[in-house]
Amino acid sequence: MHETARLAGFFAAHGIWSVSDGTTLTPLLGYEHAGGDRGMDRFAFDDVGAGAQAGQEALQANRYDAVRAVLVVDGYLHLPTGRTDALIVDAVEYGPARRSFKMGVPYRPQPSPQGFAVHRPKFIEVVGVNRQDYPELADAFFAGVDAHERAAPVWNANLDPSI
Numbered sequence: 001m002h003e004t005a006r007l008a009g010f011f012a013a014h015g016i017w018s019v020s021d022g023t024t025l026t027p028l029l030g031y032e033h034a035g036g037d038r039g040m041d042r043f044a045f046d047d048v049g050a051g052a053q054a055g056q057e058a059l060q061a062n063r064y065d066a067v068r069a070v071l072v073v074d075g076y077l078h079l080p081t082g083r084t085d086a087l088i089v090d091a092v093e094y095g096p097a098r099r100s101f102k103m104g105v106p107y108r109p110q111p112s113p114q115g116f117a118v119h120r121p122k123f124i125e126v127v128g129v130n131r132q133d134y135p136e137l138a139d140a141f142f143a144g145v146d147a148h149e150r151a152a153p154v155w156n157a158n159l160d161p162s163i
Contacts, residue, residue: 001099001129002140004068007032008091009144011040012105015072015087016118017151020158022110024048025074025087027055031066039064048074059092068093077104077122081163084119085109099128101137106163117160 011030018025027043041058043051052073058064059071070091077086086104093099106119121141123134146152 001093001101001133001137003032004070004091004093004099005101005137005140006144006147007038007068008070008089008101008103009141009146010148011070011072011144012087012089012103012121012141013145013148013151013155014040015074015089016105016107017148017154019074019087019107020110020116020154022116025072027051027071027073029055029058029069029071031064031069033065034067056090059090062092062094066094075104077106077124079106079122079163084163088124089121093128097128101126101129103141108160116158118155118158119163120161 007030015025028040030040032038043055045051055071055073059069070089073088075086075088077084084106086106089103089105091101102124103121104124105121108114108117110116145155
């Protein structure tokens with residue numbers, strides 16, 4: 001599951017890079033084949049919800065015959081501080097015993113008075129992974145963030161751990 005978490009971190013970073021200028025993220029699906037080659041598909045629709053739905057269907061159906069995949073969509077989390085913009089990261093490791101997790105990466109949009117910020121990711125749902133393994137999943141996720149050469153500097157320069 002560590003490779004899936006790395007893939008999720010990489011594409012979450014790509015998503016953060018995309019929204020850092022104030023735009024809405026076009027839903028994206030990143031995937032990896034057994035040989036290690038990766039691909040990405042975007043789901044551009046007039047209705048962002050339709051794009052997210054198409055991405056979710058592609059993720060569940062394993063459209064690209066991948067060993068792992070991650071869908072990143074722009075959305076919201078409801079945190080104790082209120083409704084917060086967030087990228088929703090849905091990661092799946094395909095196989096006979098499918099394992100998955102969903103995370104939210106809260107962020108403050110560029111147009112806000114305080115400017116753009118990235119907050120600490122939050123696990124929303126985890127299937128097939130023991131709770132004691134969450135810290136290792138988080139470490140692998142951040143290794144994936146750091147592996148994105150263009151997005152990691154944006155993520156790290158705008159990190160605000162207050163939320």
